[in-house]
Amino acid sequence: MYTAGIDMGSRSVKVVLLEELKVDGAPQLKWGVKKTHIMFPEDLDMDVAAEKLFTEALQSAGISRDQVTRVVSTGAGRKQVKFANGDVTEVSAGARGAVFMCPSARTVIDVGAEEGRGVKAAPDGKVVDFAGNEKCAAGAGAFAESMARALQLPLKDFGEASLRSNKTIPMNAQCTVFAESEVVSLIHANTPKEDIAKAVLDAVANRVTAMVRRVGIEEDVVLIGGMVHNPGFVQSLKNALGVEKVLLPELPEYVAALGAALIAADGNA
Amino acid sequence: MAATQKYPTEPLKLWKKAKELREKYYLDYARAKEKGGIRWGGSAWALDAIPAGLGEDVHSLTGEPYAASVSNEPKFNKQCQDAAEAAGFARDLCAYMRTYWGSIYINKYLFGGEFPKPDFNFQTQICCSHSKWYQHASKVENTPDFYIDVGVGPYKDLDESRLMYVVNQCHESIEWMEKVTGRKYDDELLIKAVKNEMRSTSLWAEICTLNKAVPAPLDEKTMYSLYVLATLSKSSQWCADYYQELRDEVKDRVARGIAAVANERCRVMSDTQPPWAFLKIFRYLEQYGAVSIGSLYTFGLEGIWETKPDGTWGPRTTPMDQGIAITTRDQALRLYCDWNLSKPQWQHFYDPRLKTEMMKTIVREWKVDGVMLHLNRGCEGLSLGIMENRLGIAAAGIPVMTYEGNMGDEREFDMVRTQNRVDSFMETLDLKREFAHA
Numbered sequence: 001m002y003t004a005g006i007d008m009g010s011r012s013v014k015v016v017l018l019e020e021l022k023v024d025g026a027p028q029l030k031w032g033v034k035k036t037h038i039m040f041p042e043d044l045d046m047d048v049a050a051e052k053l054f055t056e057a058l059q060s061a062g063i064s065r066d067q068v069t070r071v072v073s074t075g076a077g078r079k080q081v082k083f084a085n086g087d088v089t090e091v092s093a094g095a096r097g098a099v100f101m102c103p104s105a106r107t108v109i110d111v112g113a114e115e116g117r118g119v120k121a122a123p124d125g126k127v128v129d130f131a132g133n134e135k136c137a138a139g140a141g142a143f144a145e146s147m148a149r150a151l152q153l154p155l156k157d158f159g160e161a162s163l164r165s166n167k168t169i170p171m172n173a174q175c176t177v178f179a180e181s182e183v184v185s186l187i188h189a190n191t192p193k194e195d196i197a198k199a200v201l202d203a204v205a206n207r208v209t210a211m212v213r214r215v216g217i218e219e220d221v222v223l224i225g226g227m228v229h230n231p232g233f234v235q236s237l238k239n240a241l242g243v244e245k246v247l248l249p250e251l252p253e254y255v256a257a258l259g260a261a262l263i264a265a266d267g268n269a
Numbered sequence: 270m271a272a273t274q275k276y277p278t279e280p281l282k283l284w285k286k287a288k289e290l291r292e293k294y295y296l297d298y299a300r301a302k303e304k305g306g307i308r309w310g311g312s313a314w315a316l317d318a319i320p321a322g323l324g325e326d327v328h329s330l331t332g333e334p335y336a337a338s339v340s341n342e343p344k345f346n347k348q349c350q351d352a353a354e355a356a357g358f359a360r361d362l363c364a365y366m367r368t369y370w371g372s373i374y375i376n377k378y379l380f381g382g383e384f385p386k387p388d389f390n391f392q393t394q395i396c397c398s399h400s401k402w403y404q405h406a407s408k409v410e411n412t413p414d415f416y417i418d419v420g421v422g423p424y425k426d427l428d429e430s431r432l433m434y435v436v437n438q439c440h441e442s443i444e445w446m447e448k449v450t451g452r453k454y455d456d457e458l459l460i461k462a463v464k465n466e467m468r469s470t471s472l473w474a475e476i477c478t479l480n481k482a483v484p485a486p487l488d489e490k491t492m493y494s495l496y497v498l499a500t501l502s503k504s505s506q507w508c509a510d511y512y513q514e515l516r517d518e519v520k521d522r523v524a525r526g527i528a529a530v531a532n533e534r535c536r537v538m539s540d541t542q543p544p545w546a547f548l549k550i551f552r553y554l555e556q557y558g559a560v561s562i563g564s565l566y567t568f569g570l571e572g573i574w575e576t577k578p579d580g581t582w583g584p585r586t587t588p589m590d591q592g593i594a595i596t597t598r599d600q601a602l603r604l605y606c607d608w609n610l611s612k613p614q615w616q617h618f619y620d621p622r623l624k625t626e627m628m629k630t631i632v633r634e635w636k637v638d639g640v641m642l643h644l645n646r647g648c649e650g651l652s653l654g655i656m657e658n659r660l661g662i663a664a665a666g667i668p669v670m671t672y673e674g675n676m677g678d679e680r681e682f683d684m685v686r687t688q689n690r691v692d693s694f695m696e697t698l699d700l701k702r703e704f705a706h707a
Binding site: 091127128131 | 656663670671
């Protein structure tokens with residue numbers, strides 16, 4: 001018997017199939033099946049994408065649909081998953097999945113494409129308190145992507161470039177549009193790209209940290225979401241938080257889907 | 270899927286009357302000149318019993334409820350906001366103020382016709398925007414204006430000299446009003462208005478106190494349409510009489526177990542003005558069986574409160590109920606100033622911790638499960654210290670969430686994101702939506 005979690009993010013859909021509880025009471029993961037993002041083709045509806053990916057995941061895992069007892073969706077498009085039995089927000093799903101993967105974590109920082117958030121989590125992964133960025137994208141991965149484009153650097157190189165810098169250049173803009181003009185000014189001032197990259201990632205990290213402080217920073221801290229793949233951001237975040245380590249789960253993009261699958265197993269959505 | 274019917278519910282009988290009184294208020298103001306009456310402008314916090322002494326044909330236009338009404342008409346509101354911005358005012362200024370100024374600039378009144386110019390503006394100074402609001406309006410309309418500084422510190426520290434500082438300004442304002450209107454001031458009308466205001470604001474607090482009952486007889490979205498009468502004309506006979514009728518009806522609802530939200534299983538409270546154009550967020554809460562029982566804003570913007578002998582919060586006892594006869598202008602003004610200076614929503618201007626304590630009292634006595642703070646970009650005054658309130662509430666172990674918005678500028682509110690945040694908050698309270706996947 002299995003449960004499934006489907007994360008309908010703003011850029012991608014992720015599915016996790018979770019094998020049901022074993023006799024010792026510990027859930028056993030059966031990762032699925034799909035370990036890569038599926039980008040939305042422009043002509044594909046969200047619910048069609050979810051159905052397609054879910055079917056592929058089942059096939060890949062060799063599981064029939066009726067073996068899956070419960071499906072819980074999460075993410076910005078969670079309500080689009082018509083075949084789900086319930087839905088939970090990214091906040092609850094992210095915290096549940098992150099604490100499952102990193103049981104010592106009490107502060108979960110999730111920086112995805114559209115939103116950054118800080119969550120204070122209980123030992124069972126339940127949300128105690130949370131804070132998120134509002135209408136501004138400056139605390140989110142989309143901001144870093146936009147700035148990488150302005151620097152004409154592939155996203156992969158952007159984070160690594162920042163690690164080569166030891167400069168601290170304050171970036172004051174809180175908004176993607178205005179920050180881009182700051183970046184352009186720095187480029188025109190012949191500032192090395194790695195220094196600009198660090199300035200951008202420091203700015204994101206500072207913004208995220210200010211948000212996390214609202215709920216309190218209690219170690220261990222775990223980072224989830226796409227920005228885990230950006231080593232420059234991870235370093236900037238450590239600096240901003242003033243902590244020695246930030247836990248990085250494997251397959252960070254799947255943490256929310258995993259959390260949804262765990263919540264499905266709990267029967268709580 | 271219909272919501273679970275846990276409690277009986279029924280419409281408020283006095284709902285329609287509240288709407289009628291509100292409309293009459295705005296039309297009376299617009300038509301005051303047809304009968305030779307006086308019009309004056311000021312905020313909902315103006316000491317409105319004082320102009321009442323000029324006669325029984327004196328009508329006010331209070332700025333915030335007017336702008337809130339405009340906020341519910343997005344097209345008209347946009348015209349007003351555009352006009353204010355075109356005049357050079359930044360969009361991070363008080364949203365009500367910009368709307369009010371815009372309504373003057375485009376010379377249109379929401380309730381029909383041209384914007385009715387007041388004979389004078391009369392305003393208190395405690396909010397950082399209020400005095401500038403009416404100073405500028407007076408300049409544009411070439412209207413005389415008078416301001417009473419009520420910033421004398423928190424009520425708990427009130428002493429004779431602080432009280433007299435305000436009382437003396439009130440005396441001066443009366444002389445000034447006689448001069449600018451050419452009318453002789455009637456102390457009997459002042460005394461009557463002071464008594465009316467004390468009745469109105471104490472009765473409103475009593476009505477809010479009735480919401481301690483489970484199930485709550487009123488939800489906050491409904492309360493917005495009721496408390497507004499005090500923001501319009503708290504010193505009027507009609508306002509005090511209405512609240513007396515309303516108190517009796519709400520008391521009856523409590524006795525019969527009539528709920529505002531039939532599936533009540535969770536009680537939340539809000540803070541500051543809501544985003545007026547998006548009040549459906551309160552209906553969204555009901556999908557979780559959550560009722561917003563009110564807030565310090567709804568309770569204490571106009572309601573006047575006191576701590577009762579048993580330590581609970583309740584309506585302040587009026588001087589009339591204490592057997593005090595009000596017979597002179599000076600006595601009326603002293604009692605009136607003391608009464609207003611105890612207004613809960615004036616206290617946080619001095620120290621956010623005072624507000625936090627009042628909020629914790631509401632959580633405790635109104636059996637609140639969680640607090641939803643509106644980070645209101647449209648009102649610096651009431652958003653002042655709100656993040657400190659958040660810390661204080663969280664430290665007390667009370668679940669709390671924040672969302673950003675603007676009471677009067679819909680460009681700054683994101684409904685989908687706010688609903689998403691509400692979803693997360695409800696999950697932390699272990700609540701599920703009843704209308705989720707069928």
